[in-house]
Amino acid sequence: MLTLSLFLAASALSARPADPVVPVTAAQPNHADELGSISGKIVWEGERPAPKPDIVMDEKATTGCKHDSINKKDESLMIDDKGGVANVVLTIEVAGAEKKMPAEPIEFDQEGCHFDPHVAVVPAGATLRFANSDDTNHNLHIYPKKNEGFNTNVAVKGTLEKVFAKAEVIDIKCDIHPWMKGYIVVTDASHFAKSGADGTFTIAGLPPGDYELNWWHEELGKGKTAKVHVEAGKVATLEHKVSAKAAGGGGRRK
Ligand SMILES: [Cu+2]
Incomplete structure (x- = not known):
């Protein structure tokens, strides 16, 4: 599914709007006018922390990376000037909904000695097709609990395809460049989204009903949103507030 690929491929860019809708067709009902959607926003509550400074790296450990082109942005907690929180993964499990697989592999690049996207959401x-757009080798080292692990070099301009069978949040690192860190969120939810740079997200194709969304963020933890009522042919809105207090053992990596 090209839309999904593009959405994931583009998701680490900070200046873009919310990720586009990932269309998922529910088993029943299955006509568009019988389905509704949620337009949501993840918002920081309270005083905003200062933006994270760029990653400081050991210059001796920058093997092969061109210093001018290293992407040093720390994406572990990104809050925009209106309080929108990026890279929050939202999932909804609709009983009986058909889970559509993307027709094309989901892209995950290494560019500027940086993972792009920082957080990949994968059914x-x-x-998942790992690429290496850099002029230097990278090493993909994942730390799964349920899926098969691997620790594999990806050569310059090379690719590596992997299937993740089981739902879990997986840490990914590059052993060559220790600042390179990211997450692969494997989900078996029927509907999912990831908040964009402005904190917004959309989940479409929902049968009418009341939904509590599961949310996850690497530093803020995880939890459920308030209930949102979805009606056929309508867009329900949801604003979910997060704060440092919400941290509850999410994906924070030591
Ligand atoms: Cu690397």
């Missing part, structure tokens, strides 16, 4: 069973 369980879908293929």
Whole structure:
């Protein structure tokens, strides 16, 4: 599914609007006018922390990376000037909904000695295609609990395809460049989204009903949103507030 690929490929860019809708068709009902959607926003509550400074790296450990082109942005907590929080993964499990697999592998690049996207959301069973757009080798080292682990070099301009069968949040690192860190969120939810740079997200294709969304963020933890009521042919709005207080053992990596 090209839309999904583009959405994931583009998701680490900070200046773009919310990720586009990932269309998922529910089993029943299955006509567009019988389905509704959620237009949501993840918003920081309270005083905003200062933006994270760029990553400081050991200059001796920058093997092969061109210093001028290293992407040093720390994406572990990104809050825009209106309080929108990026890279929050939202999932909804609709009983009986058909889970559509993307037709094309989901792209995950290494460019500027940086993972792009920082957080990839992957349906369980879908293929993730790791690319290396840099002029130097990278090493992909993942730390799964349920899926098969790997620790593999990806050569210059090379690719590596992997399927993740089981839902879990997986840390990914590059052993050559220790600042390179990211997450692969494998989900078996029927509907999912990731908040964009402005904190907004959209989940479409929902049968009418009341939904509590599961949310996850690497530093802020995880939890459920308030209930949102979805009606056929309408867009329900949801604003979910997060704060440092919300941290509850999410994906924070030591
Ligand atoms: Cu690397």
